[in-house]
Amino acid sequence: MRSLLHFIHTYHFIILFILIEFLSIALVIQYNDYQRAAFLNSSNRLAGGVYKKFSTVNNYLSLKEKNQELLNALAVSKNHSFNAFKQNAIGVADVMDSVYVQQYQFIPANIINNSVQKQNNYLTLNIGKKQGVDKGMAVVAPNGVVGVVKDVSANFASVISLLNQNLRISAMLKESGYFGSINWDGTNYRYITFSDLPNHITIHRGDTVITSGYSAMFPKGELVGVVDTVDQSQGGEFIQVRVKLAVDFKKVKNVMVVKNLFQSEQLMLEESVHD
Amino acid sequence: MIKTLQQNIFLFILLVLLQVGVLNNIQLGSYLNPYMYVLFILLLPINTPNWLVLVVSFILGLIIDMFADTIGMHASATVFMGFLRPLVLQAITNRDNYDSGTSPRIHYFGFFWFLKYTLVLVFSHHLFLFTVEMFNFHSFHLVLWRTVLSTLFTSLLVILSQYVIYRK
Numbered sequence: 001m002r003s004l005l006h007f008i009h010t011y012h013f014i015i016l017f018i019l020i021e022f023l024s025i026a027l028v029i030q031y032n033d034y035q036r037a038a039f040l041n042s043s044n045r046l047a048g049g050v051y052k053k054f055s056t057v058n059n060y061l062s063l064k065e066k067n068q069e070l071l072n073a074l075a076v077s078k079n080h081s082f083n084a085f086k087q088n089a090i091g092v093a094d095v096m097d098s099v100y101v102q103q104y105q106f107i108p109a110n111i112i113n114n115s116v117q118k119q120n121n122y123l124t125l126n127i128g129k130k131q132g133v134d135k136g137m138a139v140v141a142p143n144g145v146v147g148v149v150k151d152v153s154a155n156f157a158s159v160i161s162l163l164n165q166n167l168r169i170s171a172m173l174k175e176s177g178y179f180g181s182i183n184w185d186g187t188n189y190r191y192i193t194f195s196d197l198p199n200h201i202t203i204h205r206g207d208t209v210i211t212s213g214y215s216a217m218f219p220k221g222e223l224v225g226v227v228d229t230v231d232q233s234q235g236g237e238f239i240q241v242r243v244k245l246a247v248d249f250k251k252v253k254n255v256m257v258v259k260n261l262f263q264s265e266q267l268m269l270e271e272s273v274h275d
Numbered sequence: 276m277i278k279t280l281q282q283n284i285f286l287f288i289l290l291v292l293l294q295v296g297v298l299n300n301i302q303l304g305s306y307l308n309p310y311m312y313v314l315f316i317l318l319l320p321i322n323t324p325n326w327l328v329l330v331v332s333f334i335l336g337l338i339i340d341m342f343a344d345t346i347g348m349h350a351s352a353t354v355f356m357g358f359l360r361p362l363v364l365q366a367i368t369n370r371d372n373y374d375s376g377t378s379p380r381i382h383y384f385g386f387f388w389f390l391k392y393t394l395v396l397v398f399s400h401h402l403f404l405f406t407v408e409m410f411n412f413h414s415f416h417l418v419l420w421r422t423v424l425s426t427l428f429t430s431l432l433v434i435l436s437q438y439v440i441y442r443k
Contacts, residue, residue, distance in 0.1 A: 027347030
């Protein structure tokens, strides 16, 4: 105790300096927005690594669920595969190779950062430019649409979530083929608004909503969700539909980035027409 | 003693008003920001207790911060300068000991002594201030450039003030 007091007495100047300086720097970080942002940013590099570790553990804990999800996805794709169909027209030559050209490539990815509570939500994926991801590519989960890639670094990709008011994508009703656009209203993460539908059609609760494939990003027929309520009160030419999202953004982990091999060709043609 | 206190309080208020009223509005380019209020710390009597220098530095910086809406930045820089002041005084002494009761003035210690004293402390203050303001080390050359130019400007004002205020 005595030596402690002696120590404090000897070094009181330096100790006081360190205390006051710490207080000042704390004030700087507390009250000035830029420094706060910079401080949090530089620690975010650290946080990125921690997030990644966490998501590894999380992935392991939800393996059972994920297995089921994968199995479901596998079943769906088996249902669509060539083997699932009976050969109907015997005698016709098998011309699969030259008739069908692959248009979409699916690159598997994991979500390592996600949010649902903000007005404009973003996701981070664990793959980037090195794995072939590029700006403007669509992101889908096995059970539905997730978002669009906004930015890529070498090993990570930042994705505009469907739960972002700035994202608007083209969708259609699976049964009738009428199309409109979907956009989030920023309130409930389970529902999205489907607007620009003509008001003369009848829509039932439970109708399936899929992507239209009219934009060069999403392939046609990716599930968006099912119709929940139809709002005809607004009048006018168009009606609004509330759609329950197929993807639960609070627990989505595994996604695929969709690479449209003909995207540049389509965009080039469309641009030349617009001019 | 009382007279010294009165003089210092007057100088304190004068320098704060000068800083927030006039000098804060001078920004030549985006490089030259003179911060002449540090003159107060420079001119504190030599036998002021070291801890008091720190406390006064903190209060002075915080008041400047309040006016400039930069809570903490000037305070931290001025405290840093207050910390260095006794060390610099010790390092550049040209006598064995300072007489008690004197202030570090140009008339007592000579022009070059005062220039050295001013440049070192003003430079350290400005470097600290601009670094905290930038808050990253990517644009350090910019910080250094601003520091050098502003140090020259502030030091010029500080030395001129010695001839204007304490003319004998």
